Amino acid sequence: EAGVAQSPRYKIIEKRQSVAFWCNPISGHATLYWYQQILGQGPKLLIQFQNNGVVDDSQLPKDRFSAERLKGVDSTLKIQPAKLEDSAVYLCASSLDGTGGNEQFFGPGTRLTVL
């Protein structure tokens, strides 16, 4: 079974530029998550989708971050414009339905460096 796919793996941009990350969850997983992991910290949830609807985006900085999950499968996370403090690893995860003990399966992450 294929895991969660993410691209690109690495991205370096200048501040004020835009960047987009792509995630393909495990087939059949209804719930998709985007996390931000700053160096030395645990992942922080940015947004959670159930199929193609948003169920939690309370920690998403909506003035610069946006995310969509068209057709309830792939998802993109965009930052526009980027700031220095956005340098982090962006992890995508998926789970069967987000309930009970269904674990979240994580992708390899995209390491973003903002100069």
Next chain:
Amino acid sequence: AQKITQTQPGMFVQEKEAVTLDCTYDTSDQSYGLFWYKQPSSGEMIFLIYQGSYDEQNATEGRYSLNFQKARKSANLVISASQLGDSAMYFCAMREDPQGAQKLVFGQGTRLTINP
């Protein structure tokens, strides 16, 4: 207030010894779940073990066990017979049920180093 507290930033253990990684949590929910994830230097988060708040038995998965003490709000991970490949960051996380969002909150992590 921190929801998940991992008080050990780093742990050093000899190969083949058992190791306990501490995790305490804070919630007023009756229904919640606790997870442990491993993050090797490659960066991917690997699920290890899960304990539900209503589970009476401590969870076990191979060499991993979860020492769940509900009254103390602790969920420590025990790794038996440690191996060199266990060297990694370990994160404790809690799933709360705020209005059905089922979001995970992670601790700061513990870096485990296994010495040969």
